[in-house]
Amino acid sequence: MFKQFAFLVLFTFSVPAAGFARQDFVTSFRLDNGMEVVVLEDHRAPIVTHMVWYKVGAADEVAGKSGIAHFLEHLMFKGTDKMAAGEFSKIVAANGGSENAFTSLDYTGYFQRVAADRLELMMEMEADRMRNLRLTEEEVLPERDVVLEERNSRTENDPGALFSEQRSALQYFNHPYGVPIIGWKHEVSALTLEDAVAFYKTYYAPNNAILVVAGDVEPWDVLALAEQYYGVLAPSDNLPPRIRPQEPPHLAPVRAEFRDARVGTPYLIRTYLAPNRKSGDQKQAAALTILAELLGGSGITSVLGKELQLEQKVALNAASFYGGVSVDPQTFGVYVVPAPGTTLAQAEAAMDASIAKFLDDGPDAEHLARIKTQIRASEIFARDDVDGYARRYGAGLTAGLTIQDIQDWPDVLQSVTAEDVVAAAKDVFVLNNSVTGWLMPLKEEASK
Amino acid sequence: MIRFLAVFVFVLWNAFPALAGITIQQVTSEGGIKAWLVQEPSIPIIAMEVSFRGGTSLDAPAKLGATNLMAGLLEEGTGDMDAAAFLRRTEELAARFTFDAGRDSVTVTAQVLRENSGRALNLFKQAITKPAFNDVAFARVQSQVISILQSNSTDPNEIAYSKMDEIGFGNHPYGRPGEGTIETVSALKPADIRLAHAAAMAKDRMFVSVVGDISAQELGPMLDEVLGDLPETGSPLPEKTTFSATGGTTVVDFDTPQSVAIWAQPGIERDDPDFFAAYVMNHILGGGSFSSRLTEEVREKRGLTYGVYSYLAPYDLAPIFGGTVASANDRIGQAIDVIRAEWKKMAEQGVTAAELEAAKKFLTGDYPLRFDGNSRIASILTGMQITDLPVDYIATRNQQVEAVTLEDVKRVAGYLLQPENLRFVVVGKPAGVEATD
Numbered sequence: 001m002f003k004q005f006a007f008l009v010l011f012t013f014s015v016p017a018a019g020f021a022r023q024d025f026v027t028s029f030r031l032d033n034g035m036e037v038v039v040l041e042d043h044r045a046p047i048v049t050h051m052v053w054y055k056v057g058a059a060d061e062v063a064g065k066s067g068i069a070h071f072l073e074h075l076m077f078k079g080t081d082k083m084a085a086g087e088f089s090k091i092v093a094a095n096g097g098s099e100n101a102f103t104s105l106d107y108t109g110y111f112q113r114v115a116a117d118r119l120e121l122m123m124e125m126e127a128d129r130m131r132n133l134r135l136t137e138e139e140v141l142p143e144r145d146v147v148l149e150e151r152n153s154r155t156e157n158d159p160g161a162l163f164s165e166q167r168s169a170l171q172y173f174n175h176p177y178g179v180p181i182i183g184w185k186h187e188v189s190a191l192t193l194e195d196a197v198a199f200y201k202t203y204y205a206p207n208n209a210i211l212v213v214a215g216d217v218e219p220w221d222v223l224a225l226a227e228q229y230y231g232v233l234a235p236s237d238n239l240p241p242r243i244r245p246q247e248p249p250h251l252a253p254v255r256a257e258f259r260d261a262r263v264g265t266p267y268l269i270r271t272y273l274a275p276n277r278k279s280g281d282q283k284q285a286a287a288l289t290i291l292a293e294l295l296g297g298s299g300i301t302s303v304l305g306k307e308l309q310l311e312q313k314v315a316l317n318a319a320s321f322y323g324g325v326s327v328d329p330q331t332f333g334v335y336v337v338p339a340p341g342t343t344l345a346q347a348e349a350a351m352d353a354s355i356a357k358f359l360d361d362g363p364d365a366e367h368l369a370r371i372k373t374q375i376r377a378s379e380i381f382a383r384d385d386v387d388g389y390a391r392r393y394g395a396g397l398t399a400g401l402t403i404q405d406i407q408d409w410p411d412v413l414q415s416v417t418a419e420d421v422v423a424a425a426k427d428v429f430v431l432n433n434s435v436t437g438w439l440m441p442l443k444e445e446a447s448k
Numbered sequence: 449m450i451r452f453l454a455v456f457v458f459v460l461w462n463a464f465p466a467l468a469g470i471t472i473q474q475v476t477s478e479g480g481i482k483a484w485l486v487q488e489p490s491i492p493i494i495a496m497e498v499s500f501r502g503g504t505s506l507d508a509p510a511k512l513g514a515t516n517l518m519a520g521l522l523e524e525g526t527g528d529m530d531a532a533a534f535l536r537r538t539e540e541l542a543a544r545f546t547f548d549a550g551r552d553s554v555t556v557t558a559q560v561l562r563e564n565s566g567r568a569l570n571l572f573k574q575a576i577t578k579p580a581f582n583d584v585a586f587a588r589v590q591s592q593v594i595s596i597l598q599s600n601s602t603d604p605n606e607i608a609y610s611k612m613d614e615i616g617f618g619n620h621p622y623g624r625p626g627e628g629t630i631e632t633v634s635a636l637k638p639a640d641i642r643l644a645h646a647a648a649m650a651k652d653r654m655f656v657s658v659v660g661d662i663s664a665q666e667l668g669p670m671l672d673e674v675l676g677d678l679p680e681t682g683s684p685l686p687e688k689t690t691f692s693a694t695g696g697t698t699v700v701d702f703d704t705p706q707s708v709a710i711w712a713q714p715g716i717e718r719d720d721p722d723f724f725a726a727y728v729m730n731h732i733l734g735g736g737s738f739s740s741r742l743t744e745e746v747r748e749k750r751g752l753t754y755g756v757y758s759y760l761a762p763y764d765l766a767p768i769f770g771g772t773v774a775s776a777n778d779r780i781g782q783a784i785d786v787i788r789a790e791w792k793k794m795a796e797q798g799v800t801a802a803e804l805e806a807a808k809k810f811l812t813g814d815y816p817l818r819f820d821g822n823s824r825i826a827s828i829l830t831g832m833q834i835t836d837l838p839v840d841y842i843a844t845r846n847q848q849v850e851a852v853t854l855e856d857v858k859r860v861a862g863y864l865l866q867p868e869n870l871r872f873v874v875v876g877k878p879a880g881v882e883a884t885d
Contacts, residue, residue: 044490047817077738086748089738094806096813099738113817145751152706153754153774157604261703264599301535309588310532316588316595339591370539377542377561383491384821 026393027219028403031231034207038393038403039222040214042386048215049387050122051111052130053394055210056203058181059105059244059327065195067183070103071147072196072204076110077101078139080132085139088125095121105177106327107398113387116216120225127229130204140193148189151182159260160439167437170254171271174245175328205236210397214390242400244328247273254435263441267317268344268351271331273433277324277396279405285324286412287424288332293371294363294421295355296320296334301367304334307354314342314350325399332428344438359425363418375413470819472829472839475664479672483656484829484839485664488822492562494660495822496569498576498675499830500554501653504626505686505765507644513628514636514644517593519549521641522556524585526574531585534575543568545575551626552764553834554648559823562661566670573674579645586638597630604708604875605772607700612712612770612873615698620689622766650682651675657829659822689766690714693871696884697784700875707780707876708772711787713869715760715767716860718835724848725856726760726769726864731807732799732857733790733865734758734771739806741794745786746773752783762835769864781880788867795865798858812846 025041058069079085092099097114112122155161165180172178182188211230213222250273277285296304296319308315317337323330334355338347382388396406473485504515523538523545524531538545544559556576560568600606610625617623627633656675658667691714716726734742734757746756758771775783799807819825832841874881 044488045816045820047820086739086744090806093737093739093810094813096810096815096817098814098817115813115816142749142751146747146754149706149752149775150754152776156705157708157774262602264602265595298535298539300532301539306532313588316592337595340594370536374539374542380491380493380561381544381559384493384823387820 026403026407029219029223029226031206031226033231033233033235035226035230035233036210036397037223037226037230038210038212038397039217039219040212040386040389040393041217041219042214042383043216046116046216047113048116048119048213048217049111049113049390050119050126051109051212051214051390051394052126053107053109053210053212053398054203055106055208055242055398056108056199057104057106057398058179058183059176060203060242061176061179061199063176064187065191065199066179067147067181067188068191068195068199069108070182071144071188071191072199073101073103073108073110074143074147075135075140075196075200076129076133078136078143079134080128081134082128082132083125088129091121091125097122103181104395105181107395109394119213119217119222120229123225123229127233130206130209130230131233133200133204135193135196137193140196144188144191147182148185151185151188154182155180156185159258159262162260163258163437163439166256166258167269167271167435170256171273171331171435172247173250175247176244177326177328177330202236202238202240205239206230206233207235208239210394212390212394214386242327246328250433253431256435256437257440258437259440259442261442263439265316265337266344266438266440267335267337268348268436268438269333269335270348270351270434270436271333272428272430273329274322274332274428275329276326276399277401277405277409279401282405282409282412283416283420284424284427286409287416287420288322288428289324289413290368290371290416291421291425291428292320292322292332294367295358297371301370303358304336304351304354307357308336308347308350312350314339314347318351325395325401327399344440348436355425355429359422359429362422365418368418368421372414375410379410470825470842472842473664474839475667475671477668477671477676479676481651481654481656481671481675483658483667483671484833485657485662485667486659486825486829487661487663488659488825489661491822492661493822494558494560494562494565494658494662495826496558496560496572496656496658496674497823497826497830498556499655499834500649500682501552501655501764501834502648502682502685503550503553505551505621506647506683507621507624507626507628509624510632511636511640511644512624512632513593513626514640515554515648516549516627517590517633517636518581518641518644518648519547519554519556520589520593521581521585522547522575522579524589525580525582526578527580529574530580530582531588534571537571541568541571543571545572547575549626549648551622555830557823557826565662569670569674573677576649576675577677581638581641581645583638586641590633590636593627593633594630597627597633600627601630604702604704604706607702608708608710608873608875611698611700611875612693612710612871615871615873616691616693616712616768617689617766618692620765621686622689622763646679647683650679652681653685654678655830655833657826657833659826659829686765691766691768693869695866695869695871697872697874697881698885699878699881699883700873701877702875704876705777706774707777707874707878707881708774709780709784709872709874709878710770710772711870711872712768712770713866713871715762715769716864717767718762722856722860722864723762725852725860728804728807728811728849728852729794729799729857729861729864730758730760730769731811732803733794735807737810741790742771742773742787745790746783750782750786752779752786756783756787777877778879780874780876780878784872784874784881788870791865791870792867794861795867796862798854798861801854804852804854804857808849808852811849815846815849
């Protein structure tokens, strides 16, 4: 430990003793200006993935400006003081790199995959656009049309996506998780250059960013480059605390029937408000993660699949899902596609009966053991996908987890007992906290 | 018992450092099964991919969807294990299997832990060689496929592609839906699935790749064990054909706010000496980078779409050259006009030296980055074998890209890009787009 620290001092980086840690193939640092740095080593091939994650997403937007986080993500590929619009992408391509960016409710991320010897160039360019973006109306307006077409492709043309958007809005009365990431169409249409610049200046800064570098690199080299390019950037001085309006008590179950002529297969989804992984306290989220596997994580070997698909034959498909990585509580969901001849009401009743029985009986011990075996193995398989590992750290850290939390997670999952699962399920399966949605064809077509 | 094993090792080194680690060994088992192996011991896992040439194109017109349903049923039980027992066993071993049917091939993959690879691959073997196809699982998976077909029937992209196949390939198997229709899938019986299995999954059309923590000496007996029981020969492959749609526009009326447009014309064979020139040309025209001409003109300058791409699709039985775009109903007409104009412009003028240089830099730099992860490498190796590429292709591929000249691209663009033969299929309520048929 001391030796590593001395090594750092040699390079004259003012990194406090608590500011870095190295475990296994993961090393982390914090720069003076507040930027976090995580390095994941994978020396199998001379390739590197360079990612910058901002701790800002759609849930950080102000009311009325939905879609601005995502719109800004598009605009980040325009010019800076040093680079013309589109030049960033041209340089990445000219270096044989691939790149993209993504926006979620809680984070916005940018990445490039390149040969390991091009890392410095990527850092130089990414650091440049962190603080020096220059936008013009001529660039912003066509890009807003692009985003509206993206919304057309993803949402307006897909009844399942419209249904999902409506269900989310019903799930959160007060929290911004009810607003779609891409934004409501009427609000996206009205976003301006000024909106984008204000959002950018507030949130795009080293003290709101996490650098994740994964691949054939040495941590100390990455730190030196990070100090050189990101370490010199000025932090944001108006970064608001991430305190979003929270949900009041939900006192009535919500139901929605969504009909659209373009629905080919009807299905039902129910989501319940559910706690997320919290730093130092991931136990309940771990139990819910295992619960999602037990109930509907693997088709016909899981509870809903076995009972609804195999035994009662009332479903073509049944699943449950839970994420857990988010700044604020999100949802636990269950999903059933009824078999031909079964109505949505019958499928829902069968699903409810199956869940009630599970709460009484608890999980099958062998089933729980198989899930834990797979979780153990998935940590080995995950080593084959260093980009996946990098995303795990980026998403976890932007949601407020620590590296320790992320590294503890597999063990927390292993420690979950059958009793933990049932207790967590009973806490979460409160009908008043739920939205039940039915996706259906138009009435005249339903009788066919 | 130690058995004789013939191992031919072909060691491959090349000028691109990122590829230096990719050493392909050609292994032939005692039973005569050939495989390409990359030994990668740093993680104790093994990825195996087995591809069978043929795929859904083998289906007879009355049995459309049989091969697709067969592939879906491989994970639904084997021997005396029913579907749930098979899946439970897979979970106990933490093995990961996939079974897929495409137009040109059936592909099965396994990702297993080294510590239980013998047992896990034996389970994989049972699925491939002794699938149960029992009535219960058959009925359940048949209903699932019909439900997917129902969903596809209201998906504008699915509607567009099946319409284009119909127009371009008529009565050839490529003109028919590979997953079948609701009518044909409903009429299938378990006996049809057994026939489809025997037709599609035979050694005479099999290509095997293995990547991971396993040596050539260990792999030989494993190949015989896992794949040795497959039949020697399968059904004859269909005849080759050509994409024969005439130029023009087909409109499929569908009530949705954004029109989906796809286009196609005849393409170029993978083994054509001009393939690389065409490949580089397409990258500049509309390949998957942010800086292609189509992206620049349709998306960046005019904001008409979120994504516009062109692609060379050298299917086994007919090559096509196509593309895809989606725009609001009142803007799709303009997008199509711009695409036609770009097709014509490149046909007449070729590309610039700067564009060619940038394309080569991207394509040669990007290629090594594809080799990340055992499963991905296994998939590349199988793809190479099934398209008859030599084992040293990885080493020479970038040189073939580098060798493309400005004159090559101009010459190939001149005959390959046929603006007058472009057939568009538009699904939506496109304003101002005239159907020509």
